């Protein structure tokens with residue numbers, strides 16, 4: 001199973017900014033993406049990241065990377081912004097059956113992790129570049145609104161970002177029908193997998 005994680009924005013493109021503390025969307029989504037990568041690798045999935053540091057990567061390049069690699073799914077991670085005081089999580093899908101299934105599963109796991117947060121649901125949007133020009137099931141998540149002071153404060157806490165990554169991970173595992181009730185890997189088996197992933 002090959003998963004491309006696309007942390008939105010980066011470098012000169014900071015994306016949205018936190019209304020409370022100026023937190024950069026580009027920094028938050030990279031952090032969530034790196035946490036997600038660690039979790040997926042622990043479950044034996046192969047992971048490609050469109051960026052692993054604070055650099056600008058164009059949208060066509062992000063799609064090209066995933067298409068050339070032959071990813072099974074593409075997960076673009078963003079944090080939302082609006083001039084209103086909107087709050088909540090939403091997951092975008094291109095509308096294809098598999099993309100919708102993946103979006104539903106990730107959205108379900110996010111709502112399960114954060115029952116107190118507004119659930120804005122799964123939305124079809126065919127105009128989002130990375131959903132349109134990737135050739136595999138692709139979704140774009142907006143975990144919360146940086147323009148909302150409370151959600152800005154909330155997502156500035158590392159544990160919130162870890163839980164967001166865990167929710168996406170569980171949704172991806174659900175999509176691939178990977179059964180979590182199987183016996184857990186031993187610590188030694190986990191280390192071997194991480195070393196293999198790092199090419200050690």
Ligand SMILES: [Zn+2]
Nearest residue numbers: 008015078079
């Ligand atoms: Zn964004």
